[in-house]
Amino acid sequence: MPKLDESLLSDLPPFSLLERSQIREVLDHAVSRRYEEGTAIFREGHDADRFYMLLDGYLRVVRTTPGGDQIIVLHISPGQLFGIAPALQRDTYPATSIAAAESIALSWPVSLWSDFTTNYPGFATESYKTLGQRLGQIQDTLTEMATQAVEKRVACALLRLVNQTGRKTEGGIEIAFPVTRHDISEMTGTTLHTVSRLLSAWQKDGIVQSTRKHIVVTAPHRLVLLSGIEG
């Protein structure tokens, strides 16, 4: 295993207040690993024995119903902690996370969690902040799911992807990792058929531009309108 470079972490919020030597410690305890697209990092219900930080790539966090239906609860972008079940006194992961594109993540054994929170200034604060954001975000999704029609939900989902992972290109904002119609249907609780129809219609209207597994939003403002008022 090659030595990890300290600059990997020094700018990321949970570690940004640390001394150089502390970052060294953190890295020395970390395991770095690469995940191919489609690979699971951990699975729902398994022993929560490690916690993670995504360095590169994108993940989807997924829940499965007893009936076999899946839904995508949220996406993780580089620089975010995930699998932080230990912070919540859980002994088992509440969801599955899967690499949506080739990804790299660091991980630590849960036994270090309390060390991290007590010894490293800002780490606990930042972790709980992410947790708070995530809780709020899920509540948003829930509310949206309960009250909005499919078209608005899909518009919102697209906007969320764009805000979280979008990068500017000529002709619009591009979603930075592979997304299928099916993925979007699992974010919005609908069928891939309906999503496909909506995207086709929007493409005809010049709002989006999509090919297989790849979406560019050409007119974000018009998508905001469709999503109902505020962005």
Add this chain to the structure above:
Amino acid sequence: MPKLDESLLSDLPPFSLLERSQIREVLDHAVSRRYEEGTAIFREGHDADRFYMLLDGYLRVVRTTPGGDQIIVLHISPGQLFGIAPALQRDTYPATSIAAAESIALSWPVSLWSDFTTNYPGFATESYKTLGQRLGQIQDTLTEMATQAVEKRVACALLRLVNQTGRKTEGGIEIAFPVTRHDISEMTGTTLHTVSRLLSAWQKDGIVQSTRKHIVVTAPHRLVLLSGIEG
């Protein structure tokens, strides 16, 4: 303000590991207040300046969409912490909480949060545990909302109420606080009409027994069946 009795808190998880003298301290900083049915304890978006513990009664935690639709995110039962936005570094409450029945709650200024977590053993642990449970619960609801048909959702909602607040009576398990059809519709993202129809049907089948604002589940096992497999 009368002196509060120490036995109020000594058995509740977040405080159960504390010395008598520590409980005294906690109580001396607390403000106790009574809320009439229908009163808001705090509202979405307002400054998160206090955190709370429900001593008696029941609360609903509610979110409102820009379009004016409401949904009930969760219910709070006696002994639970709520309004713990400060634990998540939020400066504003993410939802509104309303007394579903006459209720009594203690509260403390947020400035004490870090004192509590550092000085009182078990307090931090227990708080984050509740948080974790709540996050898991909301993910459950979200998944359910995204994948299940209305009938199952309503059945699940009823079972959740029963599990959380149900008490045995002759002839079934009774939900311990006033619930309207409209409330249930706001828990399940449907209309009060549909809920009314379902309850009528179930009453005819002898599964529930309801009068205005009051529901008794007479055949919980049959409701479990309707909710789809596991309880």
Add this chain to the structure above:
DNA sequence: TCCGGAGTTTGTTTCAGAGCAACGTTCGGT
């Protein structure tokens, strides 16, 4: 080069459940 599977599109059918409307019932206040 061909094959198979994954992803996508589009048409048609069907129905659960929202929307609308009207009425009945219970409750609290005066």
Add this chain to the structure above:
DNA sequence: ACCGAACGTTGCTCTGAAACAAACTCCGGA
């Protein structure tokens, strides 16, 4: 005792979106 408001029930209509069905396209591997 009465009134008005909040809560609940039920019938009818109509539509959004699921379900079913069938092809088409792209991609990677043998």
